[in-house]
Amino acid sequence: xxxxxxxxxxxxxxxxxxxxxxxxxxxxxxxxxxxxxxxxxxxxxxxxxxxxxxxxxxxxxxxxxxxxxxxxxxxxxxxxxxxxxxxxxxxxxxxxxxxxxxxxxxxxxxxxxxxxxxxxxxxxxxxxxxxxxxxxxxxxxxxxxxxxxxxx
Ligand SMILES: C[S@@+](CC[C@H](N)C(=O)[O-])C[C@H]1O[C@@H](n2cnc3c(N)ncnc32)[C@H](O)[C@@H]1O
Numbered sequence: 001x002x003x004x005x006x007x008x009x010x011x012x013x014x015x016x017x018x019x020x021x022x023x024x025x026x027x028x029x030x031x032x033x034x035x036x037x038x039x040x041x042x043x044x045x046x047x048x049x050x051x052x053x054x055x056x057x058x059x060x061x062x063x064x065x066x067x068x069x070x071x072x073x074x075x076x077x078x079x080x081x082x083x084x085x086x087x088x089x090x091x092x093x094x095x096x097x098x099x100x101x102x103x104x105x106x107x108x109x110x111x112x113x114x115x116x117x118x119x120x121x122x123x124x125x126x127x128x129x130x131x132x133x134x135x136x137x138x139x140x141x142x143x144x145x146x147x148x149x150x151x152x
Pocket of ligand 1: 022062098120
């Protein structure tokens with residue numbers, strides 16, 4: 001099934017000009033600041049967004065080529081299926097990042113916690129409203145990789 005009608009609603013401004021500059025691996029915390037510049041035609045859609053502290057940003061790995069169904073991520077030394085990782089090399093190159101909304105100025109959303117390249121196209125924004133208590137979350141192979149790294 002082809003999915004027509006996708007287009008960018010805006011673009012990321014970030015300090016990262018290439019992927020090597022973006023922190024990776026176990027325990028990485030993304031604190032970099034950047035902005036999301038929304039195209040003027042979509043500005044009415046930002047109404048009331050200031051009320052949220054955090055947002056989901058849905059975006060395109062536009063510099064990624066091809067995909068790998070099984071690969072070894074930077075946070076482990078063992079292979080995992082692409083759908084149990086956050087790999088940029090996926091059948092549909094869609095990225096999802098939870099960011100902090102620092103402030104809005106017109107069509108500019110100032111963000112903390114960006115992990116995208118400068119110029120990354122953004123498909124959508126949704127308010128972040130997590131309701132899953134921590135004790136109910138399972139973190140799969142990542143929890144095991146974290147445990148192993150603490151033991152060594
Ligand atoms: C591991 S992915 C996680 C991205 C997002 N938080 C997610 O879970 O979908 C982040 C990596 O994607 C790569 N990346 C960031 N922006 C990109 C872009 N526009 N095109 C291709 N790769 C990108 C960088 O190597 C970065 O370290």
